Amino acid sequence: MSYPFVYDSPRFRIADYLKKFTAVLLIVWLFKGYLGLENYNEYLVYAIIALIFAFELLSVGKWFGVTISGVIFAFSKAFLWTSVFFYFGGWLGIPSKLHGMAGRAFAYSVVLAIAGLLLGRAEKSRFDWKVEKKAYEFSGADFGDVILRGNGKAYPVKFGGKMVGWVIDGTVEVEAGTPLGKIRKVLSSPVAVWGELEVGKKVKADEAFVETASRLINPDRLYGKARKGSMAVDLGIIKVYEGEDFEYVKLPFIEVIETPTGQEVKVGPIHVHEGRVKKPERMLTIKELRNGFQLTKVGDRLKIQTEEFSIEVEGNRVTYRSGDETLSLGDSVSLRSGDVSVTVGKGRAKIRIEDVVISARDGTVRIRTGGKTYTIEDERAYKLVVRKAKEIVEEQSAGLIEGLGVDRTLLNKRVKELIDELMDYLG
Numbered sequence: 001m002s003y004p005f006v007y008d009s010p011r012f013r014i015a016d017y018l019k020k021f022t023a024v025l026l027i028v029w030l031f032k033g034y035l036g037l038e039n040y041n042e043y044l045v046y047a048i049i050a051l052i053f054a055f056e057l058l059s060v061g062k063w064f065g066v067t068i069s070g071v072i073f074a075f076s077k078a079f080l081w082t083s084v085f086f087y088f089g090g091w092l093g094i095p096s097k098l099h100g101m102a103g104r105a106f107a108y109s110v111v112l113a114i115a116g117l118l119l120g121r122a123e124k125s126r127f128d129w130k131v132e133k134k135a136y137e138f139s140g141a142d143f144g145d146v147i148l149r150g151n152g153k154a155y156p157v158k159f160g161g162k163m164v165g166w167v168i169d170g171t172v173e174v175e176a177g178t179p180l181g182k183i184r185k186v187l188s189s190p191v192a193v194w195g196e197l198e199v200g201k202k203v204k205a206d207e208a209f210v211e212t213a214s215r216l217i218n219p220d221r222l223y224g225k226a227r228k229g230s231m232a233v234d235l236g237i238i239k240v241y242e243g244e245d246f247e248y249v250k251l252p253f254i255e256v257i258e259t260p261t262g263q264e265v266k267v268g269p270i271h272v273h274e275g276r277v278k279k280p281e282r283m284l285t286i287k288e289l290r291n292g293f294q295l296t297k298v299g300d301r302l303k304i305q306t307e308e309f310s311i312e313v314e315g316n317r318v319t320y321r322s323g324d325e326t327l328s329l330g331d332s333v334s335l336r337s338g339d340v341s342v343t344v345g346k347g348r349a350k351i352r353i354e355d356v357v358i359s360a361r362d363g364t365v366r367i368r369t370g371g372k373t374y375t376i377e378d379e380r381a382y383k384l385v386v387r388k389a390k391e392i393v394e395e396q397s398a399g400l401i402e403g404l405g406v407d408r409t410l411l412n413k414r415v416k417e418l419i420d421e422l423m424d425y426l427g
Contacts, residue, residue, distance in 0.1 A: 010247055010258040014265060015058035022051040030092065042095055048085065053078040058265070069116045076112035079105045129235065131167055131213045132156040137200030138168055141193070143284055146297055147175045152189070154199045155210060157217065157236065164236025165194040167213045167289070169206065174286055174295060176302060178313050179329065180397070183304060187288050192217060194234040195284040216289035232296040232303050234285035241283065241298050243312055248280060248298055320400055327400050333393045337406040342392050349389040353415050358422070360385035367422060374426055381425045388418045 028035065029044045037044065056078040060070045083105035090099035138154040141147070152170015156163055168191045175184045190213045216222075223233050233240040239250040249256040255266040262275020280299030287294040292307035302313040309322035317330030325337040332345035341352045348361040357368045365376040365385050376382075392414050399407055 010263060011058050011249060011256040011265060014256075015055045018051055018055035018058065022048060022055065025051065032093070038093075041093060045089070045094055045098060049082055052081045052085075056081075072112050072116040076109050076116060079109035079112065083109060129164075129214075129217050129219070130158050131210050131217060132158060133205050133207060133210050135169075135203050135205040137203055138170060138197075139200060141197055143195070143297070145177045145302065146284065146286070146295065148193070148286065149173045149175065153203060153206070153209075154193075154197060155205065155213065157192070159235075159237045162237065165192060166197045166199075167192050167217065169209050169213075176295060176304065178302065178311065179316055179318050180311075183311070185293060187286075187293060188290055190216060190289045192287045192289055193285070194236045194239075194287070195282065213289065222287070222289070232285070232294065232305065234283060234287070234296060239283045241296060241301075241303075243298075243301060243303060243314070246298075246301065246314075248283070250283070320397075322400065322405070325400060325406060327393070327397055329393070329397065333390060335393045335396055335400075335406070340406060340408075340411065342389050342396075344386060344389045344393065349386040351385070351389055351392070351415060351418070353411065356415060356419070358385060358415075358418065360389075365422065365425075367419065369419070374422075376422060376425045378425050381422060384421060385418065388414065 025044065025048055028037070029041075029048060032038055032041060032044065053075075056074040057071070060074045083102050086094065086098050086102035086105055090096075090102070132155055135153040135155055138150070138152045140149045140151075150168075150170055150172040152168055152172065155167045155169070157165040157167055169189050172187045172189070172191050173184060174187055175182055190209065219235055222235075231240055231242040237251075239248065241248040245260045247256070247258040255264075257264045257277050257279060259277055262273065262277045264273040264277045264279070266272075278299070280301075282299075284297045285294060292305065294303075294305045296303045296305075300315060302311075304311045309320065311321075312319045315330075318328070320327040326335070328334045332343070334343040335341065339352070339354055341350070343350045349359070351358040355369065357366075359366050360382045363377065363379050363382045365378070365381045367374040367376070392411065395414070396406055396411065399405065
């Protein structure tokens with residue numbers, strides 16, 4: 001079973017780093033005599049073996065989905081590399097007890113490869129997303145900041161016999177709370193919910209709907225165009241989220257979290273972490289199967305994607321994107337649209353529209369227009385630019401959120417008004 005995307009996640013980057021580090025360590029071991037490391041020979045060998053198994057396991061699922069057979073093949077490859085290392089290392093100073101285990105390691109590799117092939121055949125037909133021919137009453141759901149309203153039927157979705165989500169047939173409205181206010185959207189059936197859902201009593205299933213939903217829930221169709229940098233993939237058992245300074249990947253046997261404060265990698269029972277990482281409580285996704293709407297919530301992060309725009313919320317920070325238009329609200333605010341940009345940060349502001357640039361910093365205002373530059377050193381003028389820039393962003397944000405885009409006429413008017421007021425300071 002192949003997945004529709006190849007994701008260069010932190011896990012795969014760590015695997016590549018470990019491969020390079022293993023190669024360096026092999027060279028160090030090879031010249032251990034010249035480096036005065038003979039006393040650490042056995043430790044170096046065990047470290048190389050551990051690294052081989054580590055990078056092979058971390059590489060599982062880079063090109064194909066993470067399955068049990070994939071993990072078995074990773075062990076098979078690791079034992080194969082280990083057997084080669086044990087065999088040829090016998091002439092280069094590897095401990096004799098390990099040199100004698102080269103044949104056993106190779107045998108493990110062959111047996112595991114055979115087991116992986118046999119299991120892979122069974123997985124090909126067994127491991128797939130399937131909408132069950134069972135239906136339950138649906139009357140809404142409350143996920144805290146995200147609420148589903150409506151009535152209909154909820155059908156379980158399973159992957160390899162494991163319950164991973166639901167598909168809803170009926171009238172559904174989603175409501176999400178953000179710092180910009182509540183965002184509401186009426187969704188078209190069928191709607192997938194990758195998360196826990198409370199349902200009512202069992203009702204008669206619609207086999208035609210089950211057939212349609214099973215076809216629409218195909219991963220290639222849902223996420224075939226997923227792009228790195230703006231990614232929120234959720235298929236119940238597979239979860240990938242990439243946002244501002246945050247990456248989260250959860251696959252069978254593997255979980256990776258990367259934030260500015262640290263990172264954590266979990267492979268089965270093995271945990272590797274650096275710094276401090278706040279693990280998200282859960283990942284919830286609500287997705288229209290026919291249209292482009294998707295809402296994904298990971299801990300306190302919220303991302304809403306449609307065919308026209310995307311909104312990402314992290315705490316009090318909101319980022320809106322639509323085409324070449326970007327709006328960011330938080331401790332600093334900014335608006336970008338083509339040749340227009342307005343930015344307001346701590347103690348500074350900058351407005352750029354066509355050939356006009358107005359900047360304010362440290363009590364000084366600079367204006368560049370018509371090939372000329374003017375400087376105003378006045379605290380009142382400085383505060384005026386900062387205040388007006390923030391007002392422009394807030395004024396334009398309402399239209400952006402409603403999908404109307406930047407109002408260039410109003411923006412030009414506001415910039416002209418600001419320039420006129422600043423001219424008074426120039427005398």
